[in-house]
Amino acid sequence: MASQADSAAIRTKVLLGIARLELSVLDFSHAEAQAKHREPSQKLKERLLNVFKLEDCLREEESHFIDATVEEAELYLAIEQAGLRKETFKSQTLSYVSEPRKIPYLPISRVYGLDGLHRLLAGKDYLDKNDQWWILAQMYYRICHKYAIEPI
Structure with a gap:
């Protein structure tokens, strides 16, 4: 089992950046989430x-950002569509943590x-129907999902 420092270092390497996304694009029905999450609970939601x-x-x-994984190709396409550069996306978006209104919106479908x-x-x-977004820490799907959901 890796130390917490090793775990943090791995997550830092696979973190691609952070973005503002529509709530509707979040999918919790995949196997990794099912293994980690409890069933949706009306009581917890209330x-x-x-x-x-x-x-x-x-x-x-930042403590309320959601961890998520994304297909690399879709993330890079969304970065391009948003007029950003994939080479600087991580450093640029991470610099906005203290100024979250600057965190870019990305048009990702899932x-x-x-x-x-x-x-x-x-x-x-709770949120107005025209204000349905959340900030997500995005990670490369095929590499990080095992590090993100399992204690290392």
């Missing part, structure tokens, strides 16, 4: 919805959520 009503939905805080299922279910109910 509890988080009450938290959002009391404290607001803090989706711009990402594979690894955590935050109930946060997103509550967010769909």
